[in-house]
Amino acid sequence: MDNPSQYWSLAQAINTAASRADNRQIFSAMGAQRPGPRELALMLQPQARAHLEQMAARAKSLTARHFGNTVSLYAPLYLSNYCSSGCVYCGYASDRKQPRRKLPFDAVARELDALKREGFEEILLLTGERTPQADFEYVQACVRMASELFPQVQVEAFPMTVDEYRKLNLAGCVGVTLYQETYHPVVYDMMHRWGPKKDFAGRVSAPAHVLEAGMRTVGMGVLLGLSDPVVDSIALYLHAEELRKKYWRSGIAISFPRIRPQEGGFQPAHPVEDRLLAQIVFAFRIVMPDVPLVLSTREKPSFRDGMAGVGISRMSAASRTTVGGYAGAPAEDRGQFEVSDRRSVMEICDMLQAKKIEPVFKNWDAVYTG
Amino acid sequence: MFPPAYPSLKEQMMKLVVNGEEIESSGSSLPDLLVQMGASPKRVAVMVNGTVISAAERQAVTLRAGDRIEILTFAAGG
Amino acid sequence: MKPLVLGDLEFQSRLLLGTGKFSSSAVMLEAVKASGAQIVTVALRRFNRERPSDDLLGPLMTLKNITLMPNTSGARDAAEAVKAARLARELCGSRLIKVEIHPNPHHLLPDPIETYEAAKILAADGFIVMPYMPPDPVLAKRLEEAGCASVMPLGSTIGSGNGIAAGGLLDIIINNSNVPVIVDAGLRAPSEAAAAMEAGCAAVLVNSAIAAAGNPSAMAQAFAAAVQAGSAAYEAGLMARSTTAAATSPLTLFLG
Numbered sequence: 001m002d003n004p005s006q007y008w009s010l011a012q013a014i015n016t017a018a019s020r021a022d023n024r025q026i027f028s029a030m031g032a033q034r035p036g037p038r039e040l041a042l043m044l045q046p047q048a049r050a051h052l053e054q055m056a057a058r059a060k061s062l063t064a065r066h067f068g069n070t071v072s073l074y075a076p077l078y079l080s081n082y083c084s085s086g087c088v089y090c091g092y093a094s095d096r097k098q099p100r101r102k103l104p105f106d107a108v109a110r111e112l113d114a115l116k117r118e119g120f121e122e123i124l125l126l127t128g129e130r131t132p133q134a135d136f137e138y139v140q141a142c143v144r145m146a147s148e149l150f151p152q153v154q155v156e157a158f159p160m161t162v163d164e165y166r167k168l169n170l171a172g173c174v175g176v177t178l179y180q181e182t183y184h185p186v187v188y189d190m191m192h193r194w195g196p197k198k199d200f201a202g203r204v205s206a207p208a209h210v211l212e213a214g215m216r217t218v219g220m221g222v223l224l225g226l227s228d229p230v231v232d233s234i235a236l237y238l239h240a241e242e243l244r245k246k247y248w249r250s251g252i253a254i255s256f257p258r259i260r261p262q263e264g265g266f267q268p269a270h271p272v273e274d275r276l277l278a279q280i281v282f283a284f285r286i287v288m289p290d291v292p293l294v295l296s297t298r299e300k301p302s303f304r305d306g307m308a309g310v311g312i313s314r315m316s317a318a319s320r321t322t323v324g325g326y327a328g329a330p331a332e333d334r335g336q337f338e339v340s341d342r343r344s345v346m347e348i349c350d351m352l353q354a355k356k357i358e359p360v361f362k363n364w365d366a367v368y369t370g
Numbered sequence: 371m372f373p374p375a376y377p378s379l380k381e382q383m384m385k386l387v388v389n390g391e392e393i394e395s396s397g398s399s400l401p402d403l404l405v406q407m408g409a410s411p412k413r414v415a416v417m418v419n420g421t422v423i424s425a426a427e428r429q430a431v432t433l434r435a436g437d438r439i440e441i442l443t444f445a446a447g448g
Numbered sequence: 449m450k451p452l453v454l455g456d457l458e459f460q461s462r463l464l465l466g467t468g469k470f471s472s473s474a475v476m477l478e479a480v481k482a483s484g485a486q487i488v489t490v491a492l493r494r495f496n497r498e499r500p501s502d503d504l505l506g507p508l509m510t511l512k513n514i515t516l517m518p519n520t521s522g523a524r525d526a527a528e529a530v531k532a533a534r535l536a537r538e539l540c541g542s543r544l545i546k547v548e549i550h551p552n553p554h555h556l557l558p559d560p561i562e563t564y565e566a567a568k569i570l571a572a573d574g575f576i577v578m579p580y581m582p583p584d585p586v587l588a589k590r591l592e593e594a595g596c597a598s599v600m601p602l603g604s605t606i607g608s609g610n611g612i613a614a615g616g617l618l619d620i621i622i623n624n625s626n627v628p629v630i631v632d633a634g635l636r637a638p639s640e641a642a643a644a645m646e647a648g649c650a651a652v653l654v655n656s657a658i659a660a661a662g663n664p665s666a667m668a669q670a671f672a673a674a675v676q677a678g679s680a681a682y683e684a685g686l687m688a689r690s691t692t693a694a695a696t697s698p699l700t701l702f703l704g
Contacts, residue, residue, distance in 0.1 A: 031688025034623055034648060038685070056699035245626050248589045275703050306702030389494040408497040413505050415492070415539040422534045440494065442535055444505045446476065447491025447519055448466025448606065448633075448655030 001242065004204035005185040011234035014041045021045060030058055035287045040237050043283035044230045052279060059285035059311040066290045067313045071352055072360040073345070074122035074316055075115050076156075076296075078323045078336065079103050079142055083128030085195025087181075089223065089259055089266045091336045092128050094195065098334060101323050102133050108142050112149050114326040118318060118345045121362035122152040124177065126336075129197050130158040140171050147172025151362055154219070158196065159206035165213030176210040177219030178203075179257065183235035184227040187269075191226055207239070211247035218243065218252055219294065224277065225259035225268030233280050237287065244291075253314065254284055255294040274303055278311075285311040297341040301351075304341050309357045317341075317348040384435040400428040400439075407441060415442045449679060452628060452651050454544065455576035455597040457515065461486045462645070463675045464517070464630065466655025469607075470664060473507050479658055480511060483668035489517045489546055489653070492532055492539075505540065517578065519546040526565035533570050545570060546600070546632075548580040556606045560587050564594060571595025580632050585620040588629075598627050600653065603644070604634030607656040611640040615647070622648040638667075638674030645678025646686060 001007060018041035021029075029035060029042035030051065042048065043055060080102035081092045092098070103111065115123055125142055127134045139157055146153045155168060156177040165176065182188050185200055192198045210218040220240055222232040240252050258277055259268040272280075284293055295304055295312045297319040304315065320326055321335030343351070349359045386395050388407060395403055400423065404411050416423045417440040423431055433439070451458040465485040470476035480488055490504055508514060518536030523529035526549070533545045547566050550556040563579050564587070571577045576597045581587055583601035591599050601621055604610035611634060612618060622629050628650030635641055641652045654671050661667035 028685070028688045033686060033689070034619070052703070053698060053700050060699060245624055248624060278700065278703055302702055306700070310699050389496075407495070409495050413503055413539075414495050415535040417531070417535060420531070422531060422538060424538050442492045442539070443495045443503045444490040444508075444516070444518065444536075444539060445493035445502045446467040446470065446473070446504060447521055448468040448489055448653075 001238075004201045005183075007204070007235040007238050008183040008185060008231065011037075011041075011183065011231045011238060014038060014234055015044075015228075015231050018042045018045055021047065023047065023050070026051060027054075030055060030286060037234055037238055037241075040283055040287045041230070041234050043286065044233060044279060048283075049275060049279060052275065052282070055279065055282040055286065056310050059282040060309060062285055062289040063293075063309055063311055063313055067292075068358070069309065069356060070358045070360045071308050071312065072122065072292070072314045072363060073120070073348065074124055074152075074154075074314070075118070075120045075326075076124045076126055076316055076319050076321065077111055077115065077146075078126050078321060078325065079108065079139070080127045080131075080134035081323050081336070082131040082133040083195070084131045085129040085197035086193035087197060088191045088193060089226070089268070091334055100133075102138070103142075103324055105141065105145065107324055107327070108145055110327040111324060112146055116149050119361055120345070121150055122154070123150050124154045124156055124316070126155075127157045129195055136160060136164050136167075140168055143168055143171040143173045154217075156219070159199075159202055160209065162209045162212045165210050165215060169213055169215055174215065175217035175219065175253075176207075176215055177221075177253075177255065178206050178210065179219075179221040179223060179255065180204060180236065180239070181223040182226040182232055183222065183239070184232065187227045204239070207243055208247070211243060211250045214250075216250060217292075218250065219255055220252060221255035221257055221294075223257050223259060224272040224280070225270050227270060229270055229272050229276065229280065233284070237284070240288070240291075251291070252288075253292040253294055254288065255296065256281055256284075257296060257298060277303075278307065281307060281311040297339045298337055300340040301343060305351055305355070308352060308355060315348070318343065318345045384433075386433060386435070387438045389439075389441055395433070398433050400431045400433065403433065403439065404428075404441070409441055409443075413443055416440065417442070449676070449683075454578070454628065457544070457576065459486045459515070461672070461675075462651040462679055463641075463672050464489070464632075464651055464653040465658065465668070466653060467504060467508075468655050469659035473504060475664055476504075476659070477507055477511065479664040479668040480508075480514070482665040482672070483658070484672045485668075486513055487515050487517050487544065489519050489655070490540075491519050491521050492536055515544060516540045516542045517544040517546050518542065519548045519580075520566070521548045521550070523549050523566075524551045524562075525549065525559075526562045526569065529562070529566040530569050530573075533566075533575060534573075537575070543574060543576045544578060545575045546578045546580060550580075550606075558582055558602070560584065564590055567591050567596050568594040578630070583614045583617040583621060585617060585624060588621045588625060592625060592627050596627060598630050598650070599625060600630045600632035602633040603631045603640070606633045608634055609636030609657065610634050611636055612644060618644075618649075619647060638670045641671055642674040642678035642681070645675055646681045648682055651675070 026042050026048045029039035032039045083092045083094045154175040188200050207218045258272045292314045294314040296316045352359045461484050464487045466489045520529040520532040523532050549559045549562045567577050578598050580600050588599045604613040630651045631644045632653040658667045
């Protein structure tokens with residue numbers, strides 16, 4: 001779209017139109033031959049809650065059709081908690097009193113080893129917004145180290161230029177995750193009080209830069225709870241669809257982070273309860289049947305177990321959201337968010353297998369890209 | 371036998387290949403050739419030796435013996 | 449109804465008509481009128497003074513509100529198609545060009561590689577490029593990136609009347625395309641045109657089904673009605689097919 005605030009305004013209009021829907025229209029949306037934004041909006045209405053079980057059934061069968069009975073597992077690795085931005089909701093915002101550290105390379109190596117020993121083949125390297133301590137060169141160097149050990153290395157960091165993403169890709173990064181947080185331009189501005197992340201337009205255009213640089217996937221998402229979660233979900237879908245059609249050689253993944261209690265006591269203005277989050281995931285599966293849908297350890301075990309394979313096709317496991325969390329971080333450190341599912345990799349695998357779902361650690365080797 | 375009325379004209383005749391067939395032409399300009407072929411200038415497109423000649427360029431083209439000329443028109447097609 | 453947008457041109461009618469195979473140009477003209485089509489295709493042929501009736505430009509120009517879309521049929525590779533397109537533009541001034549490169553005279557299936565090459569050159573040269581193509585979703589994206597104003601996947605082989613043979617592939621093309629998708633070739637019955645429109649096609653191009661019908665004008669009218677109905681149905685949003693998937697045990701109990 002020409003203007004980054006158009007995702008929100010268009011999503012709002014679609015949502016308003018859908019809000020008058022009756023039962024029959026909602027039921028029709030669930031089985032539409034080629035569902036689009038209108039159908040997504042219909043399935044996200046409060047009236048659709050009555051059909052949640054049918055939505056789950058459809059989501060489950062579509063997930064099984066496109067992913068088989070598998071869920072892929074990955075681990076996040078926090079490289080640094082330095083940050084230059086003031087995001088109201090984040091435990092790593094630059095005004096939080098919090099020990100700051102960046103993993104030196106020998107510690108990165110220890111963390112990578114620890115994750116490899118746990119059996120992971122896919123990892124996600126994370127940092128805060130761009131700082132002199134954790135800058136592009138640092139992330140690039142960590143990607144290079146990680147790609148020696150892991151066939152799939154992804155990055156969740158600050159927005160970069162196309163050229164930087166290209167270099168990151170060459171260093172061995174195959175995908176980048178970058179959440180918009182919210183498509184509501186005013187709320188976005190209020191939530192991001194200072195720092196580079198205040199640049200709304202820059203944030204919106206970053207996923208396109210990722211794909212322009214030739215990355216295999218881009219991970220997208222909104223931080224559910226900041227603004228109206230239904231409108232934000234529709235806006236996210238509009239953005240994802242636009243990218244899917246333009247960068248048709250690449251893939252998209254959608255994550256569903258929801259705001260958890262933080263140090264600093266941030267309370268979301270639009271709290272998203274379990275049923276609504278499930279509804280959002282099922283609806284996304286129905287409108288994007290072949291896109292990986294991701295759920296992190298922010299969510300509690302019972303919710304994750306229920307969602308695995310029913311829409312969700314990818315999960316993090318045994319996550320530490322502290323810097324150096326796998327090979328020994330100081331106990332007093334607080335993570336970026338609170339981990340709710342603290343089960344080990346083994347326990348997650350047991351849970352999946354009990355549900356007759358195969359845990360997958362490795363999808364492919366980048367044989368031809370080296 | 372009568373002598374040729376315009377002996378000089380014979381020297382001006384040259385062989386051209388028009389739409390794959392060899393013909394004798396007296397004129398050396400494209401518009402003259404179109405007249406000779408009975409083609410309405412606005413209803414045909416012309417190519418000389420594989421080069422598309424626009425209507426505006428036709429006057430400036432001098433034909434030489436052996437030139438291959440295609441005169442095309444719109445016909446039915448799907 | 450929303451207009452059909454091709455490059456910088458807009459059209460109200462979503463039925464495109466081919467002019468081949470009619471018993472006479474008078475019958476063809478009647479059918480064009482009856483169809484309400486605003487885009488009609490023509491082919492380039494060698495001028496033949498013995499057959500002045502071959503020339504369609506004159507008769508077609510008597511129709512109002514018609515844009516010609518010359519095709520490049522007869523071209524066997526990209527270079528020939530580019531030449532044909534430039535000749536055609538000279539002749540009618542229309543920038544619409546149907547790139548049609550089918551080297552094999554029996555099945556007339558398009559050569560995807562030559563089509564792509566020609567499309568790149570012609571789009572860069574300012575043409576509004578409409579490529580006739582196999583129903584291949586990847587090729588469709590490549591042609592879109594090459595600058596085509598539309599993609600025109602075949603329903604089935606030219607003149608076969610086998611309808612839309614690869615509906616699943618057509619569906620993927622529509623679902624991924626940023627340019628109008630026009631089914632070109634293979635349609636036999638108006639119901640097939642309606643089905644294509646219901647599936648989300650932007651338009652259909654019909655020739656044989658009308659030209660070879662018992663009453664071409666009446667069939668042209670029938671196709672126009674079908675295209676309109678299918679398009680309206682798509683806009684209205686079709687009812688869902690039944691998706692009853694009986695879960696053996698409830699999936700949402702964990703939500704409490």
